[in-house]
Amino acid sequence: MYELVEAIIYYVGIVMVILGGILDLIASIGMNRFKNFYLRLHAATIGSIGGGFYPLIGIGLVVLTIHSLGTMKYYVAGIAFTTAFFLLITAPTGSHALAQGAHRAKIVLPEPAVVNRLLEDEEKVEGGE
């Protein structure tokens, strides 16, 4: 039973790590292919969640099954899980803050855009006052 659980943990972890590597590569190619800052934000999301969160969890799980590390395996796994937790809550906030700052200061505008409600509303507020 214990062996079975360990094997499940191991295979889930290793699949997550390799999938994460592939996703990270795709995201980095996307960073170079997309033309605009706002589009690159989406590639960056793949890089942070698919290429950061999943492999971190995966390494944490894989390390738990490597017994040659002794008690230090809990150390590495703990660091991996904590990093994953912080990544899950801070990466979207960073993206949001950056996008908000860029849009407020009008450094880059989302072009081409089908519709830009934010610009419409900002202009409405400025016109009303």
Add this chain to the structure above:
Amino acid sequence: MAFEPPLCYILLALFMTYALILTYKTLVARDLVKAIIYSAGQAVAYTLALVMMAAPDLVLAYVAVGVGMYTALFLFVVSRTERYEQEKIERGVEESG
């Protein structure tokens, strides 16, 4: 083991290359905020170089200082003072000053 020493040296060389290119960009950037961001990237590259050199204590100290605090300090200074570095100055400004 997967990481024999020559492979580690190649990685170290890669990160030092990152640092070199970013230092050059820092030097030539006219916009000081851009220079600050490039220097933060250079700090990330140095952090990885320190990891390659097996210095975990230094990594902990250097990431906080290099990426976190130098950037904050310089941005505070820039936001209090001026943002652009001028290559040429007008003589008229000098005379009046």
Add this chain to the structure above:
Amino acid sequence: MAEKTGSLRDISLAVLASLIIILFAIALVNTMTISIPPQEQHRWLSWEFLTSTYNWAVKKTWAASPEVVTSVLWDYRGLDTVYETSVFFLAIIGGLMLVRNYHPGKKYSEKGMSLIARTITKITVVSVPVVAASVALHGHLTPGGGFQGGSIFAVASLLAIVALGSGFLLNRGWSKSRLLGFRTLGLIIIASVALTLPVIGLLDGVKAYVIQNQYKPWAPVSFGYTANIPFLGIILYSGTLVFLNLAEFLAVSAGLSLAFLIISLPREELKKSGGIE
């Protein structure tokens, strides 16, 4: 045209500078001060440190800690580190000239950034000090220590300053005098830990050194290295190292928080309290 010649002069100067430095480097390598590639054998001193810090068999030279860096930092080379801590203190004190007429006790702005950034930053500001404390408390067992934990804590307070406004910390009572007090408290703890054993030695009539950690044959007083606490087991605390790490953590975190709190005060406040022109 002038632009072009300027850049040409720049490039030639750069080439000249790098040539000079490369010549220096070749000279260094040829005189074997540094070696390319890195040397295979240890230097004598590093071999001594690596084999003696956790050597239970030879207790007259050990530091009772598996962390070689921290034990060199606070035991073998401790006095130097104390001096460097005081240099750091003086640099922060020098920075306080910006706010000579600073009046605490009034409300500061707490505007901050957007709702999302504020909420997540609050969660992060609560969590990061825990990580910093873990790094500082395990300074003598795993990589880390007072400097590292202190800088991690300072980045947490920096995060609060940027995303929540400096009012978040100032209205909470993190005033200049209080942070300076914590900074000084850290230094006082370091000084008292450093001076405890000499005072005891003086009273007992035996020899002891400033920043002595473990027992030496010619200085037979020590802080001990393990404590047997009921229900918890035998705790390895490595003599002075854990106290000095904690004091340094306090000092560095308070000092850096203070430095960034002052530099981030809004412009009018700074002008009022600085009295510039």
Add this chain to the structure above:
Amino acid sequence: MNKALAVLGLIIPLTLLYIIYTGSYSLFELLLGVIVAIIVGYLFADAVVKHPGKIYNPIRWFWLLIYGLYYLTIIEAKAHWGVIKLIINPKKMNPGIVRIPYYVKTDYAAVTIANSITNTPGTVVVDIDEKNKKMYVHWIKIIDTTDEGARKHVSETFEKYASKIFD
């Protein structure tokens, strides 16, 4: 009194963080973790916890677990696949910023919705209007430009769970 309850509520998560980060599990470490958690809670608890009663409610934790599993497996996989297709063929995209209203009460619920939106590739919250309870979302492949239609496609599931967890 409220602050003491808030500190008590924070002890368990912070001690858990300390123990996981430290990676060595003994009674002494647990004790140190509790002490550190109490000190940190004393410093910052009243800023984080407004209603301490909600921390002790196991039903909210249960919904958080369900939501986390559902979100991290199914929703993320779908969204990743959508954007990977766009990276392979960037001509098919249809970007723009839409306005999405939200109807939850607390800050934490709103932040959960916003971060869930940003964490799924394809949608990023660009700005948030706290007074009118609206988010401005940059959407890489717009299907519906009206407010309610966009909400149905982007954030309705998140909102359902977020109100269960935090409201």
Add this chain to the structure above:
Amino acid sequence: MDAFWNVFLWGYIYSTVIAIIALTVYGMATRPHLVKKLILLSILSDTANLLAVMIGMRKGFIKPPVFPGISYTNHPVANTTQLAKFADTAVDPVPQVLVVTAIVIGLAVLVFLGYVLILLYQKYGTLDVRLLEAKITGKGGKK
């Protein structure tokens, strides 16, 4: 062949370090803005620290100088063979110790310099060295 690659790689790594030092020194000498000088000074000090750590590296390295597997309650007695094995694979700790304090002290000194720059700007209204010279001496700047 292997030795050649090692020498080549290490020559490359040392030359990048030297190039960074040259770039920063050159930039500090020629760039007119004081904040730019400060940024380059920070990079220069970091590079010096990095060079110090690099000299402490060893051939069969990749083990930090920390004896692994010790916690507060679990601290077995390390015998001489374990210690010799550990010391055989660990890097040189002495440069790292020198650098740890140097980093934080460097930060404190830079914070101090940042304060000085803010005061300078409040007094003279510029941070460009040429304009500053003109304002302080009351004459025209560099001709």
Add this chain to the structure above:
Amino acid sequence: MGLIPPIETTYTLLGFATGLFILASIFYFIRVVKGPTLPDIVLAIDVLSYDLAVFIILFSVLCNSPLLAVGALPLMLWAYLLDMYVAKYFMKKELGE
């Protein structure tokens, strides 16, 4: 024991993943150098840090020296801090408000 492949296979697979992450870091670095505007550079440094944080942990496992993994958490957190500064600088120029 039979269910899990031998340790060498694990190290080979993890080494393959590490190669992918290093390759990705090169592409991110190209974006850092190219990035026309300031937010692009910051975003690229951000994702580069996340990528390298994962790389640090993989590296520490592959080199069989787990103590090197400590650098991952600070590297990731301070990248977030960098975002915050720059966003605040864009929005109002007054960082301590």
